[in-house]
Amino acid sequence: MDRRSVVKLGLAGLAMGAVRVPAAFAQAKLVLKATDVHPLGYPTVEAVERMGKKLAAATDARISIQMYPSMQLGGEKEMIEQAQVGALQIARISVGPMGPLVPELNVFNLPFVFRDATHAEKVMDGPIGDEMLKKLSDHPTAGLIGLCWMNGGTRNVYNSKHPIKTVEDLKGLKIRMMGNPVFVDTMNSLGGNGVAMGFDQLVNAMQTGVVDGAENNEPSYESGQHYRYAKYYSRTGHLIIPELLVFSKKSWEGLSKEDQALVMRFAKEAQQEQRTLWYEREKASIEILKKAGIEINEVADKKQFQAAVKPVWDKYGAQHAALIERIQGVK
Numbered sequence: 359m360d361r362r363s364v365v366k367l368g369l370a371g372l373a374m375g376a377v378r379v380p381a382a383f384a385q386a387k388l389v390l391k392a393t394d395v396h397p398l399g400y401p402t403v404e405a406v407e408r409m410g411k412k413l414a415a416a417t418d419a420r421i422s423i424q425m426y427p428s429m430q431l432g433g434e435k436e437m438i439e440q441a442q443v444g445a446l447q448i449a450r451i452s453v454g455p456m457g458p459l460v461p462e463l464n465v466f467n468l469p470f471v472f473r474d475a476t477h478a479e480k481v482m483d484g485p486i487g488d489e490m491l492k493k494l495s496d497h498p499t500a501g502l503i504g505l506c507w508m509n510g511g512t513r514n515v516y517n518s519k520h521p522i523k524t525v526e527d528l529k530g531l532k533i534r535m536m537g538n539p540v541f542v543d544t545m546n547s548l549g550g551n552g553v554a555m556g557f558d559q560l561v562n563a564m565q566t567g568v569v570d571g572a573e574n575n576e577p578s579y580e581s582g583q584h585y586r587y588a589k590y591y592s593r594t595g596h597l598i599i600p601e602l603l604v605f606s607k608k609s610w611e612g613l614s615k616e617d618q619a620l621v622m623r624f625a626k627e628a629q630q631e632q633r634t635l636w637y638e639r640e641k642a643s644i645e646i647l648k649k650a651g652i653e654i655n656e657v658a659d660k661k662q663f664q665a666a667v668k669p670v671w672d673k674y675g676a677q678h679a680a681l682i683e684r685i686q687g688v689k
């Protein structure tokens with residue numbers, strides 16, 4: 359074969375995506391663009407940044423992570439879209455907006471599906487967690503590789519009007535929920551008015567009275583400055599939603615097997631590191647909230663809330679009964 363045919367063949371192969379990048383290019387620096395809705399220092403952001411440092415150390419700075427925190431690239435919907443087309447490589451997102459894309463994941467979005475945070479951790483760390491990551495990675499159109507899980511705490515309702523102690527207290531309140539029908543239905547079945555919108559729109563919506571409040575864990579409520587607009591934080595504990603670290607499938611396919619394995623290895627370590635950071639941050643956030651004079655109230659009768667969301671379980675849980683049973687069986 360003369361040189362020209364070799365080049366031609368090579369180009370054809372490249373067009374088909376079949377040819378591995380020549381050695382000279384393989385050594386080129388790879389900057390993985392990562393994003394998160396949360397600010398620098400937040401447990402998820404910190405864990406991914408540490409992952410980037412490890413990647414750099416292990417590859418002689420050939421691979422690194424450039425973090426875009428604080429919704430610089432938009433809310434989670436935008437982040438998912440950008441990861442799908444390969445405009446960014448790593449996104450740390452809640453399972454919340456992933457439910458409509460990968461139906462099995464929506465089971466994690468059911469109200470009160472986990473008994474407590476420890477139960478959720480055991481599920482993430484065990485075979486169900488692995489299966490769900492694989493379901494996501496193998497999904498024909500989701501366009502994402504599931505790298506690992508992260509803790510997302512327990513979500514509680516906050517609003518600007520009054521403390522929530524019973525289901526009746528939610529009546530008439532407009533509460534922002536994540537963009538997924540299961541959450542709007544959850545809030546509506548609890549008697550409130552669920553309003554779906556991105557995390558990036560929430561502060562403005564509270565400032566302008568488009569909503570009376572929202573629901574989230576303490577670190578998001580605190581670091582997002584939401585407590586400035588909605589000072590009643592009530593421990594409804596209606597959702598415990600695991601978080602995901604995902605990689606753009608399009609970009610993933612361009613990595614060598616070795617680099618994929620390296621990213622995976624450090625992602626698994628990030629899962630455990632984030633957990634430690636999470637519990638520290640939860641405590642720190644509660645301190646900040648107390649100092650700011652926020653009223654945090656417990657909800658004595660959770661059973662009332664659990665009973666009210668039965669229609670949500672009937673609608674979204676019925677088709678995943680076997681999976682739900684396995685989750686409940688994790689002790």
Ligand code: BDP
Pocket residue numbers: 395434450451452510536556557573574575578601
């Ligand atoms: C936070 C999650 C983040 C979500 C946000 C939300 O960490 O991924 O975007 O809630 O409510 O707890 O949208």
